[in-house]
Amino acid sequence: MQNKKTIIFAQFFISLMMAFLMTGIFSFFELGFTIFWLITWTKHFIIAWPIAFCLSLVVGNLGFKLAHKITS
Secondary structure (H helix, E strand, O other), X not given: OOOHHHHHHHHHHHHHHHHHHHHHXXXXXXXXXXXXXXXXXXXXXXXXXXXXXXXXXXXXXXHHHHHHHHHO
């Protein structure tokens, strides 16, 4: 198992990338490639990333436990 510091940093980067990509993709589907899309994407990303990080701290641990059970 990874050390706690590595897991926190990994969740930081994973949540950043996932929130960035998912808010961008879903707002693009909704609005198309416009300046309004870019403004909306930025706003939603700023809100989504902290939420994604907090949730990843809980869900990440559960995911690791479930994966460990399945693969052990």
